[in-house]
Amino acid sequence: MRVRVEKRSTLSRWMTISAPILSLALALLVIALVFWGYGISPLLAYKRIFMGAFGSPYGLSETMVKATPLMICGVGLALAFKALVWNIGAEGQLLMGAVAATWVALYLLPDAPAAVLLPCMFMAGFLGGAIWGLIPGILKAKLRANEVITSLMMVYIASELVNYLVYGPWKGPGEWGFPYTTKFPPSAQLPRLLGTRIHYPTLILALLLAVLVYVLVMRTKLGYEIRVTGENPEAARYAGMSYFKTVVLVMLISGGLAGLAGVGEVAGIHHRLRYPQGISPGYGFTAIIVAWLGRLNPLAVILTSLLFGGLLVGGDAIQVALGLPVATINLFNGVILFFVLGGELLTRYKIALERRRED
């Protein structure tokens, strides 16, 4: 008897929807086993995560706060991955967006009114992220350099650049030696929903972007080219589509969007540039899973980003309550990604047991 993996002849709609949910459930089961092995009651852990994220108005608002950057980055990555361009560097692009916005807020237009300053910060942030995405994009399109490595290396470089700035030239004199810049002027701070940290202009922007990118992918010529390039690069080239244009554009857009997320974090939450882990606990990396679990559909990314926003908030809650290390969230990310990947294959393939014919 042997195991064979066969392609399914039909793709049922039910399977397409239920597979990610089932995968997620299995992943949570495996993580429960890890907790159990670690001497923590999995039930208690999950209850804390759930209650932490969704069990109180504060938890819910924090879930929205963390879902915002995940959504913006995830939508951009969904676009890039659709073209089979592996932008792994959203984290660095987010940081560069934050750097660019900080520069505008503190050095370029510190005296401008909010109506001018905030749009300028978002534009600068988009540019900052876009440049950080363009570099690997051009290196890939022109020189065939593997974008997984280059975009990731750009994360480390961005992170050290932020460190350099906040420990060095941009360090605020009144910050008691903390690696922070001075606080943004009030005109550079995004309004928040009463009593919460939800900087709603960024959240609205995120939702708008999800719809926009969905329309771009599904309804425009460019979106068609992106999809064809992703599904069959040879066919795309044969049909006269420019590979260079597609790769550079998706890297530019996904980088720029991640940059916008970075602007939201500094203008909406921190009101200053801080050390890199202070700005983002790995939003750019978690967004990879947000995009993948949403099956690269920008509208589905809205849902998955809320889910992972909740996971981040709940993760923080159990870290504090149960004394787990910060890296625990990576465990969730990794295991969920494994199962989503496996589950997705089960929708396209089936595993058949067959008896070997005796001959």
Next chain:
Amino acid sequence: MILGQPAHQFIMAVLWAAIRAGTPLLFGTLGEIYAERSGVLNLGVEGMMIMGAVTGFGVTLATGNIWLGVALAALAGGLLALVHALLSVTLRANQVVSGLALTMFGLGMSGLLGKRYVGTPLPCRLRAAPIPMLEDIPFLGPILFQHDPLVYLSLFLVPLLWFVLSKTKAGISIRSVGEAPATADALGVNVFLVRYLCVFLGGLLAGLGGAYLSVVYAPAWIEGMTAGAGWIVIALTIFAMWSPTRALLGACLFGGVKVLQYRLQPPPPEGLGISPNLLAMLPFIFTIIVLLAGTGEVIRKRIGAPSALGIPYAREEK
């Protein structure tokens, strides 16, 4: 005189330290070369390395036996690699995403496992074992032959793995599976088995590299201590053009960059007083440069990456 030291002394000290700093990278790169030569791209090196690092540290701390620690670290890397093999070889999943999952899982799991080791010193050290006679060779002796046994192991693996890959029947099987799996299959090579074994070997060596970091080089457990080494390994594999001998060159280059980073940091006359944050960018900028150099040379010399790299093999879809 260079930075307050006589020139030859400075160069010897830097080269000696470069080999040591490059050892984890060399282990990892040799392993990834085998995985990729068999046609499987494993981007999970960072995850396998860090699992090796935490396992090696934990076992050494618990048993006081460095060699047991190192062996189990390799095994931990190998087991994690098997997950990638299952997903990418058997289930034909996307190898990029599977590799990323491996890295995330490794970083998270090692953080969880290693929490209790943070700040704990190791009771035992792997001491340098200078090789008699050879260490007395002028200039080269002190650079090459005054290391610990694991450095010698990594240096010994270079010719061994080169020989196996290019001169033996097993090597032909591996290369044929990576270039033309359907043909290899028709000739009776078990494509799946070869790929599983190569990916497993890649995991073993990545785990070994991680253990070298935590048990010998640091020696300490720090969360996320591989700090991108696994990704540098993947760039080095391309720079090495999938050849074990060039991997040695690449690993030493990177070791050198890392050493210079610490040498240039203090204020003059010992260093140049450059910001440690800017210096910390060096290895990553250098990775991109090395990747471009490697990719350029690969294209110029028409040395292809293994043709079937990253493409799952399906028997019935002919």
